[in-house]
Amino acid sequence: MRKDILRKDRKREHIAYYLKSKHGGNTLFDDVFIEHNSLPELNLLEINTNTEFLGKKIDYPIMINAITGGTEFAWEINKNLSKIASKYNIPMAVGSQTIALVDKESHKSFRIVRENIGNEGVVIANLNAHASIEDVKFAIDLLEADGIQIHLNPAQELVMREGDRNFKGILRNIENIVLNIEKPVIVKEVGFGISKDVALRLFDIGVKYIDISGKGGTNFIEIEDKRNEDMDFKDMYTWGIPTAFSLIQCRSISEELTLISSGGIKGSLEVFKSLVLGADMVGISGYILWNLIKGGYEKVDKYMNNLTYKLKVLMLLTGSKNIQDLKNVPYKVKGELKELLEG
Ligand code: FNR
Numbered sequence: 540m541r542k543d544i545l546r547k548d549r550k551r552e553h554i555a556y557y558l559k560s561k562h563g564g565n566t567l568f569d570d571v572f573i574e575h576n577s578l579p580e581l582n583l584l585e586i587n588t589n590t591e592f593l594g595k596k597i598d599y600p601i602m603i604n605a606i607t608g609g610t611e612f613a614w615e616i617n618k619n620l621s622k623i624a625s626k627y628n629i630p631m632a633v634g635s636q637t638i639a640l641v642d643k644e645s646h647k648s649f650r651i652v653r654e655n656i657g658n659e660g661v662v663i664a665n666l667n668a669h670a671s672i673e674d675v676k677f678a679i680d681l682l683e684a685d686g687i688q689i690h691l692n693p694a695q696e697l698v699m700r701e702g703d704r705n706f707k708g709i710l711r712n713i714e715n716i717v718l719n720i721e722k723p724v725i726v727k728e729v730g731f732g733i734s735k736d737v738a739l740r741l742f743d744i745g746v747k748y749i750d751i752s753g754k755g756g757t758n759f760i761e762i763e764d765k766r767n768e769d770m771d772f773k774d775m776y777t778w779g780i781p782t783a784f785s786l787i788q789c790r791s792i793s794e795e796l797t798l799i800s801s802g803g804i805k806g807s808l809e810v811f812k813s814l815v816l817g818a819d820m821v822g823i824s825g826y827i828l829w830n831l832i833k834g835g836y837e838k839v840d841k842y843m844n845n846l847t848y849k850l851k852v853l854m855l856l857t858g859s860k861n862i863q864d865l866k867n868v869p870y871k872v873k874g875e876l877k878e879l880l881e882g
Contacts, residue, residue, distance in 0.1 A: 546638050547610050547645075549701075549766075554607065554616075556762045557825060558832060566755030566803040567781040570876030571812045573868060579858040586851045587861045592820055593685040593723050595661050598628040599847055600862055601810060604750070604801050604822035605665045605688055605727070607634035607648075614648035619836045620827065621655035627843055630661035630820070632688050636678040637667060646681060653682050661685045663725065667692070668709045672719045679722055686723035688750065689713060694731045694778060695759035700767045714744040728752035730759055730802050732780025735788035738796070748797045750822060751786055754779030755803025757825040782809075783816065784879050787872075790817035807849030814865040815857075 590600045603620050607613040617633065624631035633652055638645045653662050664684035666674060668691055679687055691709070696702035717724050726733075726741050727750035733741075738749055758779075764772040780788075782802040789798055800813035801822030813821045830839045854860070857868045872880060 547642075550607055550609050550634070550638075551612060552766055553762055554612075554828065554832075556765045557757060557828065559765065560758055560761045564754045564756070564758060564777060564779060564803065565781055565875075566753065566809065567783040567874075567876040567879075568755075568803075568809050568812050570872055570874040571783055571816065572871045572873060573812065573815060573857060575856055576858045579855050581855050581858060581860060583851060583855055585860060586854050588847065588850060588854070590819075590862045592630055593661050593663070595659065595685060596628075597630060597661060599850065600814060600818075600820050601627075601846070601850075602630040602632065602661075602663075602799070602820055602822050603827055604752075604799075604824040605632040605634050605663075605690070606824050606828055608636060608665075609634070609638040609642070609645040609648055611648075613645075614651055616828070616831065617648055618651050618655065619831055619839065621652040622836060623827075623839050623843060624652075625656045625660060626840070627847065628660065630663060630685075631656060632663035632822075633665050633682065635665050635667060635690065636681065639681055640674055640677060649681055653684075658683075663688055665690065668713055668726075669703075670712075670716065672716065675716055675720055679720070684722065686725055686748070687720065688725045688727045689716060690727050690729055691733075691737075692729040692759065695729055695763055698760050698763035698767060698770075698772050698775075700769060702763070710740060710744060713741070713746065717745045723748050725750055725799065727799070728802070730754065730757045731778065732782065732785035732802065733789055734780060734785070735792065738789040738792050742792055742796060747795065748799070749789055750799035750801055751780075751782065751789055752799075752822070753782030753785040753802035755782050756805070757802070781876070781879075783812070783876055786813060786816050786818060787876075787880065807846055807853060810846065810850055811853040811865070812870070814862065815868045815870050817866060
């Protein structure tokens, strides 16, 4: 079978198996305690959720994270999600554009995102970490993207029957991309978390944007296991760094790092706690996709409307007038998260 056809099938299967997966694990956000303030002295109308990301003004520090592209079905998904991104003026990243390097027909499923979001909005390209400078330039140009995500997914590849087995030279390649590409380069995981050591190695070669994409949401070991009939990886379903732990660890490296919290973000508390723990942006993939498949554009719209309202409520209940104030809200850690941080 042609490689591009295989890749298209894989993308469809990822979505089907994502919906069947239990996508469990624990983000450990429940182990973060934030005190309620009964005397906030604020008016809900003056709560300001605006922020800046990749040089553009956006209305909320929430983004639709990488999911898909390539097929007719992906076009439909990207069309709906980019309409949501446009309505709420939030960033959106597309799924891996590897398919776009070899298949012209796939381009429209990616371009629809820029078409719907327009020039004022933030659109982010996506490729794997083996990508050449030419590939990165192509992926950015196709979307007139404001930046590119480079994904690190060794756990996923190793469980995937047809996946990569060699991960040598990747740090060098990322360094080369950062040095030669003018747009911001975001290095991201896909649901297993970025450790402090990995974040430090990335920061040392000039990476300024990291999406931690930790454990607790979409689980690609489980998804790929369901696709792989040769082997059984059930005993590895709990692998990964919980999102809350990964976020605190990476934040401790430098205030200069722009951090995106993702992996298992569903409700307003996870968004809010991410921002209190020091995230600059919060990414959601699986749960937005789930809403879309279950109830179409309207269900995602309702979800986003609730989520953004509740973020304002939580800001008010901690006396936070704007997104910057959230970074100064005190928090305590308990339970497993505390043990991990003290260990
Ligand atoms: C993903 N994710 C992903 N990431 C990436 O960098 N490139 C990609 O092509 C994809 N494809 C993809 C497909 C599907 C169906 C899902 C659900 C997810 C990973 C995604 O961006 C994110 O890092 C993880 O899913 C963790 O976040 P959630 O899903 O728990 O919010």
